[in-house]
Amino acid sequence: MVRTTKSKQESISDFTEHFYRLKELGRTGWKQKLEIENSESVASHTVLMIVLVFFFSEKYRYSYKKKVHLIEMALIHDLAESIIGDITPETMNENKKRKLEDDAFCKITEKMFPNSLKKKYLELWHEYQTNKTFESKFVHLIDKLEMVIQAKYYLNNRREVKEEMVRPFFQSGMSFMSHGPNLQLPKTKKKNNQHNKELKDIKEILECFCN
Helix, strand or coil, X not given: CHHHHHHHHHHHHHHHHHHHXXXXXXXXXXXXXXXXXXXXXXXXXXXXXXXXXXXXXXXXXXXXXXXXXXXXXXXXXXXXXXXXXXXXXXXXXXXXXXXXXXXXXXXXXXXXXXXXXXXXXXXXXXXXXXXXXXXXXXXXXXXXXXXXXXXXXXXXXCCCXXXXXXXXXXXHHHHHHHHCCCCCCCCCCHHHHHHHHHHHHHHHHHHHHHC
16 A cells, blocks of 8 residues: 555656746746846746636637647646756757757656656647647747747836846747748648637737737
8 A cells, every 4th residue: 555655656746846847947038138036937937828828718719628738738848948957049059959858858758657648748749849730839829929928027017127138038029920930820721721810810919019
């Protein structure tokens, strides 16, 4: 009985450990460029992304299944940072960063139990990284939108934060839309056309926050 209980505890600990690490990992951009104390953690960023998922899920009347899928993908999108840290785009080649993330995520899932959970997380990670589905494009957009809203929040609520300090974050949001990953789905299905409208709507909201 004791051995079984310990096994269950280890299983839960293996599953949650890297999420706990994200609670202690500050977002690098805020620390380096704004130099503010008690800046947003990676875990806080993830929570606010989930808040945005709830908001847009209600706005677009997504099914429960789609909402859960988006939440799960948001939950794991930065999980690799629990091992490699929050690496800013300008400090590392994108391909090298992706290789580090993939290796870290595989290491994280090694101890996951049951195997069905491990399989599910690896599939979510692959979907997010390849960025071909509506859900993955949605989460990539929400990732940027949360960053820009956070920058606006710091500008409005931290006296030491000036407009020129947060401007690089707004520029990053604009650059993501013009030079980032493809955020459109092939116009071959009626559902894709609706999803493209929703992605366009979020892009327009992101652009408003950047200006």
